Amino acid sequence: MNIIEIKNLTKKFEKMTAVDNLNLEIKEGEIFGLLGPNGAGKTTTLLMLVTLKPPTSGTATINGFDIVKQPDKVRKSIGIVFQDPSSDEILTGYENLKLHGWLYDMPDELREDRIKEVLKLVDLTDRKNDRVKKYSGGMRRRLELARGLMHHPKILFLDEPTLGLDPQSRDHIWKYIENLAKEKNMTIIITTHYMDEADKLCDRLAIIDKGKIVVLGSPKQLKNDLGGDIIRLKAQTLDLDALKKLPYVKEINPCDGEVCLTLENANIHLQEILQTVGTIDSVEIRSPTLDDVFLHYTGRAIREDTPEGSWAEKAMNASEKK
Amino acid sequence: MSEIKGIYALWYRETKVFLRERSRVISSIINPLLWLLIIGGGLGSAVSFSGINYQTFIYPGILIQTALFSSVFFGVYIVWDKKIDFMKEVLVAPMRRTSIFIGKILGGSTDTLLQVLILFVIGIIFMIGGIMPGLKLTPFSVLVSLAFLLVTTVGLVSIGLILGSQMESPEGFQLIISFLIFPLFFLSGALFPITNLPGWLAPLILANPVTYAVDGIRGVMMGISRFNLLFDFTLVCLFALVMVLIGTYAFKKMKL
Numbered sequence: 001m002n003i004i005e006i007k008n009l010t011k012k013f014e015k016m017t018a019v020d021n022l023n024l025e026i027k028e029g030e031i032f033g034l035l036g037p038n039g040a041g042k043t044t045t046l047l048m049l050v051t052l053k054p055p056t057s058g059t060a061t062i063n064g065f066d067i068v069k070q071p072d073k074v075r076k077s078i079g080i081v082f083q084d085p086s087s088d089e090i091l092t093g094y095e096n097l098k099l100h101g102w103l104y105d106m107p108d109e110l111r112e113d114r115i116k117e118v119l120k121l122v123d124l125t126d127r128k129n130d131r132v133k134k135y136s137g138g139m140r141r142r143l144e145l146a147r148g149l150m151h152h153p154k155i156l157f158l159d160e161p162t163l164g165l166d167p168q169s170r171d172h173i174w175k176y177i178e179n180l181a182k183e184k185n186m187t188i189i190i191t192t193h194y195m196d197e198a199d200k201l202c203d204r205l206a207i208i209d210k211g212k213i214v215v216l217g218s219p220k221q222l223k224n225d226l227g228g229d230i231i232r233l234k235a236q237t238l239d240l241d242a243l244k245k246l247p248y249v250k251e252i253n254p255c256d257g258e259v260c261l262t263l264e265n266a267n268i269h270l271q272e273i274l275q276t277v278g279t280i281d282s283v284e285i286r287s288p289t290l291d292d293v294f295l296h297y298t299g300r301a302i303r304e305d306t307p308e309g310s311w312a313e314k315a316m317n318a319s320e321k322k
Numbered sequence: 323m324s325e326i327k328g329i330y331a332l333w334y335r336e337t338k339v340f341l342r343e344r345s346r347v348i349s350s351i352i353n354p355l356l357w358l359l360i361i362g363g364g365l366g367s368a369v370s371f372s373g374i375n376y377q378t379f380i381y382p383g384i385l386i387q388t389a390l391f392s393s394v395f396f397g398v399y400i401v402w403d404k405k406i407d408f409m410k411e412v413l414v415a416p417m418r419r420t421s422i423f424i425g426k427i428l429g430g431s432t433d434t435l436l437q438v439l440i441l442f443v444i445g446i447i448f449m450i451g452g453i454m455p456g457l458k459l460t461p462f463s464v465l466v467s468l469a470f471l472l473v474t475t476v477g478l479v480s481i482g483l484i485l486g487s488q489m490e491s492p493e494g495f496q497l498i499i500s501f502l503i504f505p506l507f508f509l510s511g512a513l514f515p516i517t518n519l520p521g522w523l524a525p526l527i528l529a530n531p532v533t534y535a536v537d538g539i540r541g542v543m544m545g546i547s548r549f550n551l552l553f554d555f556t557l558v559c560l561f562a563l564v565m566v567l568i569g570t571y572a573f574k575k576m577k578l
Contacts, residue, residue, distance in 0.1 A: 050414050051414070052410060052413060052414055052578055053578070072416065072418065075414060075415065075416040075417075076416040078414075080414055082407060082410055082411075084407045084410075085406065085407060086406065086407035086408050086409075086410050086411040087408065087411075088335060088339065088406075088408055089406070090338070090339045090342050090343065091335065091338060091339065095335075095338070099331050099334070099335055100411070100415075102327045102328060102330060102331035102334075103327075103328050103331050103411075103412065103415035103416075103417060104415060104416065105324035105327050105328070105416070147411075
């Protein structure tokens with residue numbers, strides 16, 4: 001069953017089209033990733049799906065409800081962790097979670113149990129009675145996550161959920177989310193910059209660029225589609241023309257000032273390639289990663305785009321403003 | 323059921339935040355005291371109306387002033403909520419926009435009425451101390467005044483929320499409300515009697531809903547009023563009703 005069906009979803013701002021005729025189906029219980037550089041339209045898509053921004057045209061159904069015509073019913077089926085901080089800083093961490101439980105009409109006992117559970121998960125139990133004002137950027141981020149996970153929605157949206165978290169907390173949180181997806185058959189849609197994370201977690205993912213889906217598939221399938229292995233060469237001068245003549249070299253891409261070749265059975269052909277290109281400084285053979293997939297389809301590396309200002313920085317700005 | 327819990331959540335948050343921000347509570351008391359003591363005391367040495375000392379005369383006006391400034395200003399917090407994205411958390415929750423609006427009104431009204439209650443305590447102390455002769459703070463007059471203040475506050479909080487829901491910068495909000503608050507205050511008869519007004523001023527004052535709140539409270543506290551109590555109260559209720567309706571609409575149309 002498709003729990004989310006996006007049909008011709010479009011969002012236009014004055015000068016640009018942020019989301020361009022998006023069509024996508026997401027199955028129940030799936031962990032689905034939206035990858036893309038900044039300004040690709042990931043967050044805008046998410047905000048439309050959670051009914052916070054109206055689409056210019058097109059629509060989507062979530063859990064069978066139309067996001068334009070039945071926003072109230074859509075909101076009952078979803079939960080979201082925003083990219084930006086959205087807790088009240090004058091309240092304590094615990095109070096923010098309690099407020100969330102009330103807003104989502106959770107029974108009192110369940111609410112208190114869940115608060116304990118998620119506080120433990122994000123390692124904030126000791127600080128739960130401190131005002132959020134006193135939290136560091138990372139702690140605020142964790143509180144935000146705890147809050148989003150608290151009411152176990154049918155569909156959970158996570159916008160860059162682990163941005164700015166240390167690897168250990170990231171692992172904890174992902175394990176919890178994977179469990180939720182499995183045990184509760186929860187559908188999870190995430191946007192992320194971390195390719196390794198997307199690779200490990202997502203059942204399927206879509207790479208979005210300039211508001212359009214460039215490619216869609218499981219991480220494994222996307223990597224296989226690139227065809228074979230990658231050889232990375234570093235050299236002062238490379239005889240590119242000679243390389244292009246080798247029949248088994250499928251693709252030649254510049255990457256980070258070096259050259260990446262895509263080919264099958266790299267270990268067999270390595271000898272010939274090295275002879276063809278002449279003197280080299282270093283060579284590396286590896287299997288393709290999602291970074292390579294991204295590079296292949298968008299023509300640039302995802303790491304070139306860092307998110308606008310770190311999350312912690314934004315949190316600090318916000319608190320200064322207040 | 324879920325709506326009521328949500329409304330309670332919003333009210334709880336506004337009240338908690340208000341009580342924790344001591345500067346807000348303190349400044350809300352200092353300002354009216356300055357008016358009462360300096361303007362009231364200074365002019366009171368020379369001015370009186372219908373045998374009522376000026377300081378006593380403006381006491382209802384100062385109550386309304388406190389309600390007016392605090393209520394309309396409350397709208398700025400919704401602009402802040404948008405800025406710190408707390409608004410997103412609320413808007414994405416399974417609650418009707420109308421309930422969000424009601425929660426905010428209750429929160430803002432509680433803040434305002436807490437400040438007004440402190441002023442009542444000060445009024446009673448002044449009355450007993452003989453500082454404001456002619457002031458009749460009986461259980462009846464206090465209850466009627468509170469009813470007036472409550473209804474007026476609901477209307478005024480709505481004005482603040484309507485403006486706040488449509489604006490994006492707190493600075494812009496402050497600019498707009500000062501253009502709104504001062505005319506509402508000065509044209510309400512808070513500081514002078516509204517009988518025998520110059521011809522150009524009378525319509526402005528009669529068009530101001532706050533006028534009727536001041537008139538009603540002054541009537542019940544010291545027996546000076548231009549209109550009948552019931553007439554005053556009806557107009558104040560109408561004002562609140564219209565503002566709540568516009569506010570509900572504004573919240574439905576609110577964009578992030």
